[in-house]
Amino acid sequence: MTSIDDVADADATGKVPERYACGETFVPKTRYVDPDFLALELDRLFTQVWQPACREEEIPQPGSYYEYTIGRQSIMVVRQKDDTIKAFYNACTHRGMKVVRGAGCASEGDLRCPFHGWRFGLDGRSAFVPARDEFLHRPREQWSLKPVTVGTWGGWVFISMADDPPDLLGWLDPLPTALASFRLQDMRFRWRKRTFLQANYKTVIDAFIEGYHTPGTHPQTLRAAQGPRPSAEPAPPQEFSYAPYTPTIPYRNHSRFIYTARPDSGNRDSARKAQAARPEVFANSMQYNYLEVGSLVTERDYRAAQQLAAMEPTDVPPFVRYHQLCEELALAEGVDFPTMTMEQYFAGNGDWHVFPTLVILVEKSCVLGYRMLPDAEDPNRCVFEMFSLEHFASAEVPETAWQEFPRWQDHDGWGELPTQDLMNIDAIHAGMHSRGFDGLWLNTAQEMSIRNEHAIADRFIFGSEEVSAGD
Known part of the structure; x- marks a missing residue:
């Protein structure tokens, strides 16, 4: 256990007690399972941040x-x-x-x-x-x-x-600038759900702020050529080479990861790239998001993807054609749809961790969001919220309320992809209590969002100031 003297010394020196100290890519499990650390978070972190x-x-x-x-x-x-x-x-x-x-x-x-x-x-x-x-x-x-x-x-x-x-907009930097064109303030709930998980709130956050787990947890997302509902059979090792590359961008108070091409891919995946460039293959991925995530793609976007799937390839990339179809449909149906350049889109699109508890995946037409809240006393329990926001025509905004489920298993409407994540959470956190597990060893490119959240927390809990890539 960490003594009061240890914490007092940390206050005076800005040094994190050894029990909770992170390495360059290592995070000790005590930060997830120790009741004393949860008490420090609730007393020193959550009382000071926005x-x-x-x-x-x-x-x-x-x-x-x-x-x-x-x-x-x-x-x-x-x-x-x-x-x-x-x-x-x-x-x-x-x-x-x-x-x-x-x-x-x-x-x-x-x-x-x-x-x-x-x-x-x-x-x-x-x-x-x-x-x-x-x-x-x-x-x-x-x-x-x-x-x-x-x-x-x-x-x-x-x-x-x-x-x-601190000033709220300053605290949120760079989100207000990067996401201005998406007009999140004009979005409204499509649906919202709440449940309780047997895990530390950070265990859950960590599962949603890195894309490195995609081929292991969501292998179906690698198989868009199979159709809108591809096989979810575990990926063999050779299929991992086609996994999306999701580098982390750390900021002073937040982080973001994006989907992009691996820098060293070259022409190694030329056949697969040619396949992915076909309109119906890209359209399959968009249809999957609507059918098995229930967000990232609206019902209008789903119809746009169906139109795209019937088109022949041209010199215009499917991604661009899809966004054009989405915008045309939205405007035709009375939606005050946000318009932006591709540069503005890529500056804001992605998976944002709005420290400490909010995660948002941002698209032009909608946002998939998660919020994880700690239990008051038990580091092994948290509240999990999942929601979708959307740009609607003024007459189409639905009446919604929080759907609450004591156990996530009590609801069968999470969708295939979120269910895969939820099935992992309890086992991940249970493994943290193993005598054979000391802590998290993180990927230097795709999991630094996790390391960054702990660096931010240490500023408030222990007065420790680390220099991150976002400073």
Whole structure:
């Protein structure tokens, strides 16, 4: 166990205690399984960083509120009468009772504590105290709810419990610039699901911020020539040479990986490249995303892929033709579709880890997202959320709510690809408890997103400042 003295020494020197210290490509398992490390994260990391509490559409009108829980901290996000947004610690200043639970709307124009009936304005100010004259005098602000700093970007409402948090857009850099053309703030939920996993929240995050696992976990994605629903039989060693190359781009506070060609591939895969250049093969991959992921491709995009599949090859790459068809269909059906150059697309497209808990895979028409939240006490348990956002015509925005499943196995609608990931998670985390496993040994090109998340965390937990490629 790490002693209080060890942590105090780390505070003074910026040195990470040996038990938790990472190497250049090594991450000790203690950072995933040690209850003391979870306590440090909840006390020193999550109280200092910006984190997404909800989407703006989840608090659609004045009085709407949303309860965001991180560890033992409950935060209420509240839409104000002037349509602005404020956030407060969700604790009545009388006896600590939660003022709101879940999501809803304060229809009477104020927030009511269900214990003794104290009331607070939407702006957090004390509005009514039964028998107030029976209490000793206190300054008015002490009767009111304690505020939490709030900001918005991309349609998300972010909160920070820090006394002096950094500028939100500065914290998010480079996402606001890289993703501006995609207009994430104009997207709305297509669907959203929540479940609970027997794993540390970082175990789950790590599975979604690197593409190195693709041929091992998702071999069907290598076989688009077989059709929209290819075989998922395990890949033989020779098939791994056709796996996508997904290098990591670390930033100061976040990371990203992209799909690209391996630098040393040359003309080695010329036959396969020629096959992939056929319209129907590319179209198969897009149809698969719609059928077995339920995101990254919208229903309109799926129809565009079906059109592409029937076309003959030309000098225009299938990728370009597909995007043209998607845009034409969207505009014809009344969608305010984002327009951008290919340079803008490639600057923002990819898999982003918005540290610490959000992962978004960004496309022009939609976003596939994940959020992983730690348990308050158990490092071997977390909340897992998965959702899809989409650009809709104004009259087509669906009514959605969070679907919650106590066990992920209780729902058979995750899709083949997400199910493959979920089937791995428990076993990955169980293996971390093995006496034969010391920690993670990471790929220097395709898994540095994982190493980067720990470097970011150490700045807040231990005051350790590493220089990353993003600095």
